[in-house]
Structures are given as structure tokens and as C-alpha cells.
Amino acid sequence: MDTEHYVGLALVAVLAALMGVGWVLERRAWNHGTCSRCGGRWLHFDVDSQGGRGYKCKGGHIVWISYPWIET
Helix, strand or coil: CCHHHHHHHHHHHHHHHHHHHHHHHHHHHHHHHECCCCCCECEEEEECCCCCEEEECCCCCEEEECCCCCCC
16 A cells, blocks of 8 residues: 555544544533533523534533434
């Protein structure tokens, strides 16, 4: 393989790793629909221009979820 192929594969691997980290962070923040700071349920309040869903708990904490399979 040429050097360009290795660079391309490395970039794909880094992108996949970053997506995985983002998924894990959103999954932890979602916490099965419960705020991890106060224990309140997440209530949907907004959708941004790129499809991210905003949730707020009764304690005023906010989380934004962008991956479509997190809430299931």
C-alpha cells in the first residue's frame, strides 16, 4: 500500500473513534431519560436546525441529543 492509503485509513479510524466517543457521551447524558444530576425526567423542548433534540428536566438542566437511536 502507498502512504496515501495509510493516511486515508488513519483518518477514517480517527473519525470512527470520535463518533464512538460522541455516542458514548450522549448516551451517558441521556441516562435512560433521567437527569443524572437531579433525577428528573427529560422533557423535550426543542429541535435544532440539524435535527438535534433538546431536553430539559424540572431542575433546569439541559441535554442535546443528536444520534437518532439514543432515546430508544
